[in-house]
Amino acid sequence: MMSLLLALLFGIGFGYILQRVDALEYKNIINALRLKDLTIPKFMLFSVAITCVGIFSLRTAGLVSLDLITTNVVGNIIGGLIFGVGFAFSGYCPGTSIGAMGEGKRDAKYTVIGGVFGVLLYTLIQQYTNFSIAKFDIGKISLVDIVQINPFSLAVMFSSILVIIIYAIDYLEKKKIQG
Secondary structure: HHHHHHHHHHHHHHHHHHHHHOOOHHHHHHHHHOOOOOOHHHHHHHHHHHHHHHHHHHHHHHOOOOOOOEEEEHHHHHHHHHHHHHHHHHHHOOHHHHHHHHOOOHHHHHHHHHHHHHHHHHHHHHHHHHOOOHHEOOOOOOOOHHHOOOOHHHHHHHHHHHHHHHHHHHHHHHHHOOO
């Protein structure tokens, strides 16, 4: 029960932040995808950097354990293609569609409905056919296993790279404005 409450609390907090940075606005999402306004990508990179260090700090302190799911390259490719097509058509990803629907944006509800139908369709296809992507699982692997570096150190290095990318984007944007 506590984990559900924490998930709800973090979801509300993340939704609030998405709303505050205007990441729920269709035009802002489209401008980010067209590389015209990189505010949302910079916010996303910063969020990943902070979360990465935070989660691995908690893991190092023994306060959380991270359970891996199996890696399925075929499933990742299919899921990525479906996600990309849905994102391209609607201008929303799952999180922003829920947030935009909460703001009363009518176009977002169609994205949410499409996502629900997509999940139902996949479930039906999987149940009534022998199609299963489970045979493509390659096991529980992570970057930590591959590079064999202390997990917290790897998180700090990864987050540092993301912050450098954010500064590089800012630098290039300012240089472009100055002409």
